[in-house]
Amino acid sequence: MAEYKKPKNESEFNQNFAQKKPLMNDTEAYYESSRCLFCYDAPCMNACPTHIDIPLFIKQIHTDNVEGAAATIYDANWFGNACGKVCPTGMLCEGACVYNHQNVPPIDIGRLQNYATDKVIREKTKLFKEGESNGRKVAVVGAGPAGLACACELKTMGYEVDVYEAKSKPSGLTVHGVAPYKITNEEVLAEMDYLQEQLNYTIHYNHPVNADEINKMINKYDAIFLGVGLGATAKRGLPGEEKEGVVGAVEFIEELRMNHSDKSVGDKVVVIGGGNTAMDAASGSARLGASEVTLAYRNSKEKMGAYDFEYDLALHAGVKGLFNATPLEIIGNGSVSGVRFIRTKEENGKLTEVQGSEFTIACDQVIMATGQAKQTQLFQQIEGLKLDDKNRLVVNEAYQCTHPKFFAGGDAVNGGAEVVNAAYHGKIAAQGIDNWLNNK
Amino acid sequence: MADLSIDFAGIKAPNPFWLASAPPTNSGYQVMKAFDAGWGGAVWKTLGVPVVNVSSRYGAINYRDTRMAGFNNIELITDRPLADNLKEIEEVKKYFPDHAVIASLMVESKAEWEQIIKDVENAGADGIELNFGCPHGMCERGMGSAVGQEPEVLKTIVGWVMEAANIPVITKLSPNISHITDPGLAAVQGGTDAISLINTIKSIVGIDLDSYAPYPIVDGKGTNGGYCGPAVKPIAMHMLKDLAKHPEIGKVPISGIGGIETWRDVVEFILLGATSVQVCTAVMHYGFGIVREMEAGLQKFMNDKGYNTIYDFAGKALPNVTEWKHLNLKHKVVADINEEKCIGCELCYIACDDGAHQAIALPENGENRVPSIIEKNCVGCNLCSLVCPVEGCITMVKKDDGTEHMTWHERTEAGTIPTTFNDKLAGGLGHYVPEPKLALKNKNGHKNGS
Incomplete structure (x- = not known):
């Protein structure tokens, strides 16, 4: 039965966990991008939770404007590179590609997206700019996809952003919770560095925050974004669950x-x-x-x-x-x-x-693998936050919580979904924060 | 099996597939290899006073996933001594006595023409082709297309050649001219046995965005090249038609050249009157083996249609190529979308709405992405059926019953054509056009490709 031998070193590990979506080379990207039909009101774009203008970035790749393609992707999704690799594209953009109706393989959108974003990350192309300081300060709790997307978006609008992260690395489950054959640690962290180098938000690592600390933030910050995700694997109460192994x-x-x-x-x-x-x-x-x-x-x-x-x-x-x-x-x-x-x-x-x-x-x-625990206890200790019957944070369309200073996104709001959903929440919440603070 | 052999103005060949005078016919090695692969004839790389060439020499247009959809070159005629070429012609004819070897020639003075004609005849060439087409380099020296663009000069030189030659003479024309019939008629009046066309079209295939130099770049500079390959086929076929339909020019055999790559191209050229075809770019792209597909396809076509020789169908499309004024204005087709086949790309919708006549509607529920034709707005332009990526999904359905026939010519005769700016006889009078401000109402109208 065993298909794999125990990997003894990094090279054997990389063989056993070979990338399911390897990086395209220039030729592959050229030919694959040539297949896109440039559909009107493109179904792929509508299927993407972040609504990336997919036909546009594919056309840009084909016309050798790969930087432009990356800009199109990041304009909609701050986790553009990670999502190209970890998104269940067959259920989203690629699943919606009209070629499926013709029994023709859909466009390899995820890998094309990855091709474009990898290039700007590798070449450290500057695509983003911090907005002119507006003197306002936002705390982001959790450096996962929701939190960092929110931080990036806020920085482009001139906010000062402090991110608090319990672990020692950014990106949340992208680096900690996704199977290694979907994306490598290096790839995840390179994108995180790429974003932070251009947008200069502060991340306080190894800094878990409790409810007390969060409540204190209410007076210290103009708004607080909660991107705390879910907790550890929930205990199921199965006899013997505590045994070693x-x-x-x-x-x-x-x-x-x-x-x-x-x-x-x-x-x-x-x-x-x-x-x-x-x-x-x-x-x-x-x-x-x-x-x-x-x-x-x-x-x-x-x-x-x-x-x-x-x-x-x-x-x-x-x-x-x-x-x-x-x-x-x-x-x-x-x-x-x-x-x-x-x-x-x-x-x-x-x-x-x-x-x-x-x-x-x-x-x-x-x-x-019986599900992660909710952060119910934490939320219950924070002023004015309401939870729904599944212990998810209640938010409005702008991802604003029932306490107006709090915004939230990602798994804490949807109960556990994809990186792409969290990245979208974070971005929209940042716009919500800006609108709220400016009474828009 | 149909008989593919031809007798082209006295030049016999086992089939109509000839290599055009170009890099693939630069040497005896290449021509022998080509004959062995199945080509019926070869027009040797143009002979004359040997030149000095540059590096690089070729540029290309790549379209989507297609390399070399268009191709251009700035290479000149042969850069090898005449004696070497003649020796190789002789050797090729020894191995392939039944294949056609035609010597393409380009020289300046009458004496040079007489000498070189004698030389190639002695080497065993089956015919001569006069290169009056090369539009780069040689034309700056008063040869090639410089001759092709001056009908009187062309006629004079053809006259010299006809006096000197004992083997059939083909005059190769340049497309870099307003009316192809002018040099065509001059060639016939000069006494040519046959015509071949087109030579390449003056072109710049691209500009390098760093050095600002045109391709192909020679040490930071470039020059116009000669354009060829699949992209030029429509231009070539149009010129072929003009010559073949001409009452005097049409009497001489014509060898068709220009973007031929497949059996379909070959058949189309023959239907427009060509009785041999010449190929270059397809060979430069794929090698001599490409002829297998041409031969198999031509055989099948002739077998399916019951033709024994290519002369059975040569020129058969010519009567159907007419002037616009003789087209039936009463003919009416309307697009039809096959819902089963539609994949929902909605390209037909946006092409019609932005580029044609606003005759396609999107489904109202938005769930099912299959568009529908608004028949009363459809002018039958074909655009939707052309952009549709699915074979046979959008078809043009005939709506008139075929009983009425009225052409512009007939209407002119009958005095029923519009003649004033606001004439009530305007063809589009009353045809549906949306209010201009509706363009701004629907912001979704610019999704993708705005």
């Missing part, structure tokens, strides 16, 4: 991204969950050299939340799917030795356990 998927992927070939993985791994993070964790385990990886989902394959292409990626890495099996208990003496499951089936639209169908899968590692 049980890890959360988000934590597992973060370690994988930070430690590469130094990250160890069990020999037999069970991943519990059916979302995209579960697929990344399963695929990542296999590529780290686990000899058996079982992806266990309580419902049917069709009910999985993960995109089909993500599941296919996991299958190609050698992962085995186990459906209609819900975990009862993680067993083992101190450390994990297996997971006891029971079969499920759907009856009248309800998932029920099949009595007497218990079985055990032996393993020495369990990865819980």
Whole structure:
């Protein structure tokens, strides 16, 4: 079963985690860009959460105005390079390409986007300018896609921006939580440096802020943007969850991204969950050299939340799917030795356990991909913030919270979505802040 | 199998596919390789007093994913001594006695013409082609297109050549002239056995945006080149038609040249009256092997249509090429969009709305992206069907019943044409045109490509 040997060094790691969307060369970009039809009211553009003028930037690539193409991309999305690589483009822009209706492969939009932005990042082309100082100050909590997009946009309008980040690196889940074969750490951080070098916002790293500190910001700043995302993997209350060898998927992927070939993985791994993070964790385990990886989902394959292409990626890495099996208990003496499951089936639209169908899968590692906890406690301690029934921050169209000085975006608002959604929220919130402060 | 062999003004060849006088016919090695690959004839790289060439020599127009859609060159005639060329002509004819080897010639004085004609005849050439077309370099020295642009001079030189030559003579014309029939008629009156056209068109294919020099750049400078390749085919076919339809010029055989690359191009040139075709750019792009596709396609076309030789269909399109004034004004076509095939790019909509007659509407719900034709506004211009990226999705449907026929010529005769600025007989009178201010109402009207 094992398709991959355990990577012993960075070079072997890079082989096992080869980029799914490698950088295009000039020739490839020239020919691929030539295929774009320049549709009217282009469906790709409408499918992009940030509404990048895709036909325009593709035409610009084709006419050798690659800098112009990058400017078009960044004009709509501050995470232009990262999104080209990590966006589920097949579900978004490329999924909307009219060529799909003709059974012709859609334009490789993500890679073209990456081609253009990579060039300006590599060549350090200056595309952005800080706005003339307006004397106003905004705090941004969280240097993820939402927070940094907000910071960038505010800087272009002349705001002073302080970003507070709990970790030691910018970009949030882009560098910490995305599977390594989607984007490399170097690529993520190069774009972050590129933005910061031109826009000069301050990031206070290793600076987690608590509710107290946030409440104090109300008087110190003209506005506060909350881009705090979600918390750690939520505890599920499964017996044995505390055993050695049980890890959360988000934590597992973060370690994988930070430690590469130094990250160890069990020999037999069970991943519990059916979302995209579960697929990344399963695929990542296999590529780290686990000899058996079982992806266990309580419902049917069709009910999985993960995109089909993500599941296919996991299958190609050698992962085995186990459906209609819900975990009862993680067993083992101190450390994990297996997971006891029971079969499920759907009856009248309800998932029920099949009595007497218990079985055990032996393993020495369990990865819980059962969702991240919300930051409910934090929000409840901040003045005037309301949460919806799913514990997401309530915001208006301008991403302004129920306390007018607070704006928010990203996973804290939508409950967990793509980098591109967060980047869009941050940008629109910055415009909302400016409008609000200027009574527009 | 159809018989592809030809007898072109007395020059016999196994097929009508000839290499034009150009870099691919610079040497015996190339011509032998070409004959071996299937070419029926070759017009040797123009012979004369050898020149000195520059480097670089070629420039190109790339269009979208197509390289060399247009091509230009500033190379001159042969830079090799005449004796070397003659020796190789002789050798080629030894190996390929049934293939056509035509010597392209360009010299100045009558004495030079007489001498070089004797030389190529002795070497075994099957015919002579007079290069009155080269529009770069040689024309500055009073040769090439300088002759092609002066019908009287051309006629005189053709006269000298006809006196001296014992083998068939083809006069190659330059397209760099207002009326191709002027040099065409001069050539016929001078006694030429045949005509070939077009030579290349004076051109600048591009400017380098750093050095501000035209391509191809020779040490920071450039000069006009001769344009050829697929881009010039329409111009060549139009000139071929003008000559072939001319009552006097049309009597001599014409060898068609200009952007020919595929069997389809070959058939179109023959339908317009050519009875041999000459190819250069396609070979410079793809090599001699490209002839396989031409031959297979021509064979299939002739087989499908039941033609035994190319003479069975040569010139068959000529009666259908007429003057505008003889076109039927009562003919009416309207665009039709096949909803099943439509992929929703909406290029037809924006092309019609911005570039034509505002006769295509977008779906109102916006969900389904299939546009629809507003039949009463459609003038049947074809634009939507031309921009549509899907084969057979937009077709032009005939709406008249074919019983009425009225041409501009007939209306002129009948006195029913508009003659004053606000004439009630204006063809577009009452035709739907949106109010100008509607252009500003819909801000979505500029999505992409504003």
